Amino acid sequence: MSDLRGIAVESLKKTQAEQELKRLAQEISAHDGLYHGDDAPEISDQAYDALRRRNGDIEARFPDLIRDDSPSKNVGAAPSTAFTKVRHAQAMLSLDNAFGDDEVSEFIARVRRFLGLAEDEAVALVAEPKIDGLSASLRYEAGKFVQGATRGDGTTGEDITANLATLFGLPKTISGAPDVLEVRGEVYMDRPAFEALNIAQEAAGKPAYINRRNAAAGSLRQLDASITGTRNLGFFAYSWGEVSDRTWDTQWDFLKQISKWKFPTNPLTKRCESLDEVLKYYADIGAKRGDLEYDIDGIVYKVDRLDWQERLGHVSHHPRWALAHKFPAEQAETKILKIEVQVGRTGAITPVARLEPVFVGGVMVSNATLHNEDNIREKDIREGDTVIIQRAGDVIPQVVEAVTEKRKGRPPKFKYPQVCPECGSAAVREEGEAVRRCTGGLICPAQRKERLRHFVSRDAFDIPGLGEKQIFQFWEEGLIKEPADIFDLERCNSLPADQGGIDPPLQDRGAEPGKRAKSVANLFAGIAARRDISLERFLYALGIRHVGQTTGRLLAQNYGSLAGFREAMTAATDPDGEAWAHLEAIDGIGPIVAQALVDFFAEGHNEKVVDDLDAALTVQDFVQPDTDSPIAGKTVVFTGSLETMTRDEAKARAQSLGAKVAGSVSKKTDLVILGPGSGSKGKKATELGIETLDEQGWLDLIGG
DNA sequence: GAGCCTCGAGTTCC
DNA sequence: CTCGAGGCTC
Incomplete structure (x- = not known):
């Protein structure tokens, strides 16, 4: 049997995956034995987790290959800091957001337009509070609870079956349910539970949780599920995933049905017939918000009729038949200590406000983006100003305005740097553009550093053990200057110092050499595993302007191989030529993107970077994903x-x-x-x- | 040429 | 998550 360990999960063939799952089952079970017996475990917890994770990842990709003796089936049998991955039979989408009444009105109008409804035909919407908790999916087979999962990225979540099983008020069995039923909803912690938890935390000498959502998240992801059971988490069901036999035709009927099956649903839910009714509901619930025992951050509207929902379908990440109408973000006042600028991988110079830390929207905020030059000028924001900040969409902190009445003295207007703070090159703003960019390109250390960071980022090479901190450290030491250096690291490390080797070698650093050696070995294993890379990831990793994940994939799909792609790019220097025409004929590529691609490959340095990588790696040709649809790929x-x-x-x-x-x-x-x-x-x-x-x-x- | 939609790039906190 | 910009459609 060949050694498959180094092969990236996504490039495993089915027969290989089968072999690999078998090996992992044996290996993990052997380690479980060692751990639970009196013998000391043979491998580190991290290495063990890596095995389990790999097992989970392969299973997520080939669900039909899951073995009866799969390690994922005895969750909790061993100490694990990683939960097994679960692939959702149907993706858990997120919702489109609206902040104003007019956006809600536009939403209803859009639904009407899309369905081709008459002006006077009512669009019934089910409205319910949007709980600020964690989405979860509960799977029942033959009426029995068999698996619970987090939302994760919407496609793949984590297996938290044992934890969800401890939630009071969730049925373990349901009678009269279809063979397969996935119920989705929100797990939350209410006010009394939160207060009780923090009293207990304090008594145990542990830090208090700062907000209920974090407390709920922490409680749900306890490795010891019995702890989850003591936290009094609540659950409201609001949707479904896979269902073998759907007996409801509207969202409203669905809620009635699952209530009969003893799932908790939100009692404030209401079916609305008109825009006015919807807006009144929003205002009413908003007024009650502070009195509720649980946190809500808005109202969700869903088109009631399921046949309409199906026709409306969804755009990449959210359904067209639902909308989250958010409450205004919580705001807070604080002071700007300093305005700094950062240089991104494309040279974009972004201003950031360093703030006097302030508690807003459930977290401590000490930095906030200032977006760009114009934003600072229009809002007249200066260092030392008192400002109002909020968390945009309750996540990214932003400066709303300066409170000029509280300004002391006459601080100078903020002077936007005209040269790059990192390399001193001119920083210019193209006509009509909002961002100012460093023109230093490759001579700018900040840009090169950021390019490397992008190269190893999650959607690009994603090398375990080589995150932002590590790659920056190697950069500072001069060990990694170019992407290809990553793949030469192990060789350099094994060379004696007088032959250009790394001095001292990585494994001999730090206080605990033994531990260090393990993590260095893991790092090299991670790097080795990525010598095989898909063309789309590779193209994305290069960090070509205007080429993100989607465009990377588009190019991979159209050109098939790295060689073919490069040839086409070098041939496309003439905008009137055939190669250029082919490039621009791709749906989604216009003149700007085409030019960026050609420019990238015309640059000698980039050519060398790609040559070196090509020599060190195997870039897999693009493979059309298997779909059974007759029109897939057409x-x-x-x-x-x-x-x-x-x-x-x-x-x-x-x-x-x-x-x-x-x-x-x-x-x-x-x-x-x-x-x-x-x-x-x-x-x-x-x-x-x-x-x-x-x-x-x-x-x-x-x-x- | 205007208006939509999608994509890319940058960012925060845990 | 948001904003700006590129690309496509009408």
């Missing part, structure tokens, strides 16, 4: 009118099945759906010999 074009759905709906539907929807017919088009009244597009399709379907044929193809 480019389709709609033309003419459609009868059973609007154009927007058809497009959303096609995209959710993995297709790309283009606006016009070209030789890259795979399929054209012809509605009545189609004109030139239909003709062009026939000329190019592209497959065409009528609306019914299309519906048959996609199965609905």
Whole structure:
């Protein structure tokens, strides 16, 4: 059996994954034995966690390969600082936010437009308080609670079955439920529970929790689930995931049904028929907010009818049929101690206010972004000013305004730096742009540092043990100057000092050499594992201007291999040439992005960086993900009118099945759906010999 | 050419 | 999470 340990989970083939899961099951179980017996464990907790995590990650990718003796099935059997990953059968989406009444009115109008409803047709909405807690998903099979998971990133969460099982008021079994039922809702801690907890914490000489949401999060993620049980967490159900047999047709009926199944639902929930009713509800609940025993941060509206919800579908991260109407953010007054500027990887110079720490929105805030030059000037913010701050969307602190009445004396206006504070190069603002940028490029140490940080970041190379702190440290020491240096680190470290080796070698540093050696070994293992990398991650990691995750993927998809891509980029120097035309023909790439790509590869230094990486790594060709949909990966074009759905709906539907929807017919088009009244597009399709379907044929193809 | 939507880049705190 | 900007659609 070949050694699969070094291979990144995402590039494992199915047969390899099967082998690897078998090995992990044996290995983990062997370590469990050692741990629970009298023998000392053979490996560190971190290394053990890494094994379990890898097991969980592979299982999340290949759920059908989960073994009967899988280590993930005996959660809690061993000490673990990591929870196993769980892949949600249906993604847990987040909600679009609104802050003003007009945005709510716009939301309802948009729903109407999308569905093609008449002006006078009512859109019933279910409105309920938005609990400020943690989303969780509870899975029942044959009426029995089998698994609980956190929301995580929406696609993959963490297995907290044991913890959720301790929640009082959640049914363990339900009678008359479908075979599979996933109930979703919010876990929260109410005021009495929070106060009791902090009294207990204090008595035990432990620090008090600062806010209820953190307390709830901490309580839910206890490794010892019995502790969770003592925390008196609450739960309100509001939605569902996978359901084998759905017996409700509206959100309202769903809530009634799960109440019968003994799930707690929020008693303030109300079905509203009009905008006025919705806004009144918002105002009423807002007035009551302080009297409630639990924290809420807004009101959620959902289109009641499920057939409408289905037609509305969703845009990348949130459904079109729901909206979170937020309450105004909590504000606080504090003082600006100093205004500093930071230099990002693209050279963007961003101002940050260092604040006298202040408690707002549940946390201590001591920094706040000032966005850009114009923002500082318009709000006339100066060092030493008293300012109002708030947490935007209850997360990112921002300075709302300066309280000029409290200004002492006449502090000077803030002078925005005209040169880069890190390298002294000119800092310029392009015509019409909001940001000022350092023009130093590669000579600017800040930019190079930030490029490295981006390279190892989570969505790029994501090397365990090589986070921001580590990479900056290696940079300061001059050990890593370029991305490729990362992959030469182990070799340099093993070289004697007089032959250019690292002195002293990494494992000989620090107070605890033994511990250090382990983490150094882990670091090298992590680096080795990333010598295999997908093309899309690789392109994203390069940090080309305007190329983020999506565009990286788009390019990978269109060019297939690194060699093919590079060749195309070097050939595309002429904006009138064929290679350039091909680049700009990609849906989502316009002249600016194309220029940024060509510029990047025209730069000698970048060429060398990519050459060196190419030599040290295996960049995997792009593989089309397996989907069973017949149109996955195809480019389709709609033309003419459609009868059973609007154009927007058809497009959303096609995209959710993995297709790309283009606006016009070209030789890259795979399929054209012809509605009545189609004109030139239909003709062009026939000329190019592209497959065409009528609306019914299309519906048959996609199965609905 | 205007108005939408999506993407990229930067940021905070735990 | 937000803002600005790029790209696409009408």
